[in-house]
Amino acid sequence: MELGTVNTRSLMPKMRIKKENLDPGQYTLSLMKEGLRLGLLDRKDIQQIQIQTLLILQDLIERYTKGESSSIRVDTAEGLLNSIYYSIDAWIARYENPENGLEELKRKTIREIYQEGLERVSECLEETEVLYWELLKKRLEVSLEAYNATLEAFPAFFQKYGAVFNAQDTPASIDYPLVFDNTQLKGIFYIRHYLETLHLETQFCRLFQKEEIEKVLISYGKICRVRHTKPLVNIFELIINNSVFSVLSGGKAECAVISPLQLELIENRLGGLSKREVESVIEETVEQVIEELRIDHIKLIQYIHQYKTLLIHRIFNAMENNSLHNIVLISDEVQLPDASTFFQSGERMSDASFRAMVRSIVKCTDTADKIEILISSIRSLEDFIDVLGADCLFEGEYISLYSALSDVELAALGRLVFYEELRESSVELISAAAIEREAELEWQAQYTAFLRALNTDRIEAIEKFMNETEFTGFEI
Amino acid sequence: MLLLSIFNSIDPILKETQVKKILQTNATSEKYGLVLTKKDVREIIEVRKRILNSCGRIDLDMEVTKKLIENFCTSAFIDQAEYVAALHDLHEIFYYLKNETEDSISDDALIEVMKDFYENSCGGSMELLRAGGEEMAKDIRQRNQEEDMMKGGEC
Structure with missing residues (x-):
């Protein structure tokens, strides 16, 4: 042949x-x-x-x-x-x-x-590895878990990847999203594209102080009702949005923190404009951001311009739905109470101590004593939830226990009961059917029954904590 | 699947080359009174293809067939009348055991073990060879499992 x-x-x-x-x-x-x-x-x-x-x-x-x-x-x-x-x-x-x-x-x-x-593939592999180590030196100091975990996953990728036997594979856990990903690419070409893009985004974000970035992440976490380290969100996107909105409201481009007053100014400024005018204002503002931040890297400028189109589209949508507050991330300086002071994260009981405590509660006949054992032994919300589900309390005892808790502690429990509602938006305990609905577990049913018996002021106070407090003792 | 579509499309072209290669083994086997005709070889290739398909394996080479012939043609238990049928059985046992031993035994070693079993423990019975092979595969899998656990324990 x-x-x-x-x-x-x-x-x-x-x-x-x-x-x-x-x-x-x-x-x-x-x-x-x-x-x-x-x-x-x-x-x-x-x-x-x-x-x-x-x-x-x-x-x-x-x-x-x-x-x-x-x-x-x-x-x-x-x-x-x-x-x-x-x-x-x-x-x-x-x-x-x-x-x-x-x-x-x-x-x-x-x-x-x-x-x-x-x-060509082998050369790309070598170049990409160099690119990765360079990026790692310049990584952002942020608490966002997906960002950190993704960056730390690459050494394993370089170890597993082979240009000869599995060139088309992408053996890496890449959870952190880019603004512009290219999922048509595979293997090392995808990884190179990902890291090059992340490099550009990082270059931009490094123009901002790490505290500013962290504040913006906290604001975003509040909107999503999750701890600020958890969201699968792109940092570049949050920071450039707020930088543009900062300039738009008379602030500096390097300032990513926006106050409620600035949001009002932005709403007023964009409110009366036509779509064409909004587009023109945003275009000018983006140019101002590039100028103020002294960005001269051509690829980064192109990337920002590419993003600008997306941002304008998002602003149009937000204005139509009256929800600019969802893309302008406000940093509220008011410090809300931190529930971790009540349920300390990481202070879980050992299995043996937990079982011993449950045995003591079961043996105890007096409700007050039961509650005393429970409150004096437990320090973490996880243990608290476990004991609530351990069938060692009876109907009236749940109510007595909830009566002994503060509003913040009740709000911490409420965030678990109203988990679904909080994922969508904030909970409105008074007006919504939330506290009327059927609960899955006994302690949850007793919890909603307890809330229903409270006066409006108390419910509102719990609701406020539930919606606005950052609970560090547990994760949704 | 891409591979199978390519493989099937050029299979007829490859077949003639394969037939020629296998016919060359007659030079060795005829010393032991065993000869394959072109028709026999075509049948062996066809059966081998079906066996590979049912085992979920691919073999782009004819080396295994050649080695099976060269190793087993010396056996006193195989005569001309059963030669083709014996080769079908040997292919089936070989590829089955490749899977069952989790590819942890080389082609040459497996053929050597099969020949040894066939000649000695099995007295020329394909059924016993199959059963003996299964036992061996079971031992190998268990050993592999233990090694994996040891590796896991080290991590």
Whole structure:
């Protein structure tokens, strides 16, 4: 069998390749299909390419099994074949004009193309690793868990990733979202794109003080009703929004913290404008932000401009729904009580102590004594919830226990009972059917029954704590 | 699946090369009175393909077939009348055991073990070879499991 380059016939296409027919995920295969459709390749050419590809696969199987086995499981072979095509695509897809890619397929053997592509993938891997360590030096000092965990996941990726055997895989836990992701990319090209983009976003965020960033994250956490370290949110997006809104309300671009008064000013300023005028105001403001922050990195400026379109669209939507407050993150300077003083995080009882306490409560016949044991022993909300669910209290005893709790402690329990409502928006205990609904667990049913018996002022106070307090003793 | 679609499309082209390769083994086997015709080889390739499919494996090479022939043609338990059927059985047992041993035994070692079993413990019975192979695979899997646990414990 003759295995070399495919037939050389006239390479001048009579019809142009339709780019929309090319699949970025299987570029070379779709290009071959398109070439066949247009008569630029014939079946024999395709067969020859396929045979050469299988010969590469055969070599790879030998390397993969260290020469010990000529057969492997089909799914493993599929992975190896995809890895081969990833390298072939890396070479062929670099031609902006697909006709040139097709010409390369005709001019060179698949093995040559594969080798060139593999080299490209390997170079990209090396460059990306350097890029990662550079980024790590400049990482933001923020408490956002997804950001930190994602950055820390890359060493494992570089350890697991192989340009030869699994080039198309992305073995990494990447939870932190970018504003503009490219999910069409796979393997190392995706990781490079991700890190390059994160680099740009980080470069921008580093123009702001870490305390400012943290305050904005706290504000965002309050809107989402979750602890500020938890949201899967893009920091660049939050910071640039507030920077633009700061300038828009007469503040400085490097200031990401917005006061309620500034929000009012923004609402007044944008309120009476047409869409076209709003667009123009935001465009000018973004330029002012770039200027004030002295941003001269071309790629970052392009990225900000790309984001500007998204921001304008979001502002239109927010104005239509009267919800500008959801994208302008206000930092309320008023310190609300921190529930962690009541239920201390991390101070859980040992299993043995917990069981001993439950036994004492069960043995106890007097309600007051039961409550005394409970309150004097428990320091964490997790233990508190566990004991509520441990069937050691009876109906009236729940009510007595809740009566002994402060409003903040009741609010901490309420955040678990009204978890679903809080995810959507704030809870309105008085007007909503929230406290009328059926609860899943006995302690929850007793809790809502207890709330129903309270006066309006007390319910409002609990509701305020529930909606506004940052509880550090537990996570929703 | 991409692989199978490519593989199936060029399978007829590969087949002729494969037939030629296997026919070359007659040079060795005929010394022991065993010969394959072109028709026999085509049948062996077809059966091997079905076995690979049912085992969820792919083998782009004919080396295993060649090695099975070269190792087993010397056996006194195989005569010309059963030669093709014996090769079908040997392929089936071989690829089955590759899966059951979790690929932890090389082709050469597995063929060697199979030959040893067949000649000695099994007295030329394919059924006993199959059963003996299963026992061996079970032991290997257990050993692998213990090794994995040890590794897990070290972490």
